[in-house]
Amino acid sequence: MLNISKNKVSNFLDLNNYKAGKATLHNNQHKLFRRVLITSAILVIIILLLPWTQNITSKGIVTTLKPNQRPQTLQSPIPGRIDAWFVQEGDYVKAGDTILKISEIKSEYFDDQLTTRTSDQIKAKSASVNAYRGKVDALKNQYNALQQEQKLKLEQAKNKLMQSKLKVQSDSIDLEAAKTKSNIAKTQFERTVSLQEEGLKAVKDVEEYRNKLQEATAKLISQENKLLASKNEVINAELSVSTIITSYNDKIAKAQSDLYSAESSALDTEAQVSKLENSLANYTKRNSLQYIVAPQDGYINKAIKSGIGETFKEGEPLVGIMPANYDLAVEMFVKPIDLPLLHLGEHVQVQFDGWPAIVFSGWPNVSYGTYGAVIVAIENFANANGMYRVLITRDPDYEPWPEALRVGSGAQTIALLEDVPIWFEIWRQINSFPPNFYTPNGNEASKASDAKKK
Structure with a gap:
């Protein structure tokens, strides 16, 4: 079969009488192989010439747009002892509703009169x-x-x-x-x-x-x-x-x-x-101050101090509350090398944990299950992990974010930059070069975002 012996099988048998022999001794197999190679090469060249949107991918978490809309803990400005609870975890409270009552533990304030x-x-x-x-x-x-x-x-x-x-x-x-x-x-x-x-x-x-x-x-x-x-x-x-x-x-x-x-x-x-x-x-x-009240409408998350008669110092968290009305946003963390490439108003694609998605980072138009966002704030100081925090919120020109989305969920973000050929992107990735640096003029960022959506 491999023709490595001097005694060839073809000298004793006619291989054309067998299907396997006919397939093996086919004279057009080299032509077909060349056609496949040529076709593949043409397809590769065409693919390499296709446009590719440079991007910066990072992980983030879902948060709120405004600081007063984020989960918070309620503290007491005075030390005391818990006397009574008026809510339980998961209850909805309005601004001014009493959550718990405390009493004094300092002797100079014991006098009721x-x-x-x-x-x-x-x-x-x-x-x-x-x-x-x-x-x-x-x-x-x-x-x-x-x-x-x-x-x-x-x-x-x-x-x-x-x-x-x-x-x-x-x-x-x-x-x-x-x-x-x-x-x-x-x-x-x-x-x-x-x-x-x-x-x-x-x-x-x-x-x-x-x-x-x-x-x-x-x-x-x-x-x-x-x-x-x-x-x-x-x-x-x-x-x-x-x-x-x-x-x-x-x-x-x-x-x-x-x-x-x-x-x-x-x-x-x-x-x-x-x-x-x-x-x-x-x-x-x-x-x-002996009555801890809700600062705004929201839901009671967790009672940090529980029971009756438990004492606490001033400033200690007593209960967690999540505001009822909030505007969702995502905080993403980018490397210092990528920070100069981001600008306010640029478009970002977001994939949320729990929502299936098919993502083509360089072809946002064919991605499925991602949601549009726009950069609203860029931090000017690095965190302890050496990353810069960037805040993005929903792009009003895109479809709404999922209603069931909750604060604290994970997210994957893709910040879209310039359009370049695929071969250039491959060459950049092989050499570990950063994406192209550019500064949008005027409404150039929004125009680029509109062009990407089309």
């Missing part, structure tokens, strides 16, 4: 503030009265001082007149004595003029005394002015000191009232 007692303290302190304000007003009136009284007393003392000075001037003038009269009386007396010695005047006249001289001298001495008394009154008036200023300054300073003390006490009491009001507001708010 804490807010009432604090309110009474505020009322007492407020009354004290009013009393201090009344005292302040009274001291202000006293201060103003002392100032007015000082002003009047000073005017009175200054008037008396002026009168004393004027009296000094008047007495000075009277003294000069008395001196003049005294000199005249002395001159007349001396002249009369001379004339009496000459015999021209009688002794009677001398005695008369002597009497007049003595009277003038007495008036002169009296006027000098009056002048000295007037000067003394000026000194007393000046001393009175100084005494009034000093005395009333002391009184006014004391009244002002009392006024400042009263104002300081009033402000200090007001600060205490404000502090008590702050404490009352905190106590009231803390009482409202």
